[in-house]
Amino acid sequence: xxxxxxxxxxxxxxxxxxxxxxxxxxxxxxxxxxxxxxxxxxxxxxxxxxxxxxxxxxxxxxxxxxxxxxxxxxxxxxxxxxxxxxxxxxxxxxxxxxxxxxxxxxxxxxxxxxxxxxxxxxxxxxxxxxxxxxxxxxxxxxxxxxxxxxxxxxxxxxxxxx
Numbered sequence: 709x710x711x712x713x714x715x716x717x718x719x720x721x722x723x724x725x726x727x728x729x730x731x732x733x734x735x736x737x738x739x740x741x742x743x744x745x746x747x748x749x750x751x752x753x754x755x756x757x758x759x760x761x762x763x764x765x766x767x768x769x770x771x772x773x774x775x776x777x778x779x780x781x782x783x784x785x786x787x788x789x790x791x792x793x794x795x796x797x798x799x800x801x802x803x804x805x806x807x808x809x810x811x812x813x814x815x816x817x818x819x820x821x822x823x824x825x826x827x828x829x830x831x832x833x834x835x836x837x838x839x840x841x842x843x844x845x846x847x848x849x850x851x852x853x854x855x856x857x858x859x860x861x862x863x864x865x866x867x868x869x870x
Contacts, residue, residue: 714753719745764867771864775821778860786826789846801847802831805857806839814869821861 713719726741727733789798809815815833818840822830827845834841844853 713746713749715749718752719749722748763869767864767867771861771868774860774864775824779825782826782828786845789827798846799848800843800845801850803842803844803847803850803853804839805842805854806837807858807862808838809862809866809870810838811865811869814865817869818857818861818865822857
């Protein structure tokens with residue numbers, strides 16, 4: 709069965725998204741979505757993706773809560789910067805953050821978290837040094853950003869993916 713359908717959850721999810729995007733459950737839509745979902749899953753099987761296990765759903769929910777709160781706070785901070793353009797000599801800059809996390813899916817998740825948070829952008833990842841380079845819109849204290857990334861995100865991601 710695994711040979712015919714290597715990623716059953718991925719196939720079902722893709723079919724579900726296809727049906728939602730098309731806003732139809734007509735037979736033609738289901739057949740076309742099924743063929744595309746099966747083709748995509750077969751392609752993923754050929755890519756030889758790195759293994760990974762998702763563990764600890766409680767830790768995932770905790771991480772989700774932290775990320776949502778941080779995104780709301782960051783939205784508020786960026787809105788204040790934009791709506792008060794002359795207020796207070798803001799300095800943007802780059803911060804290099806050393807990581808202990810090496811799991812590919814953990815790093816990808818960290819990249820998504822950082823990029824989804826307004827005011828921060830993941831610029832580069834140095835595999836040899838295992839560091840990331842971030843651009844921060846309002847850089848006040850580099851050490852605070854290092855502590856935030858390592859303490860709030862990296863430790864939780866290591867629980868999930870390492």
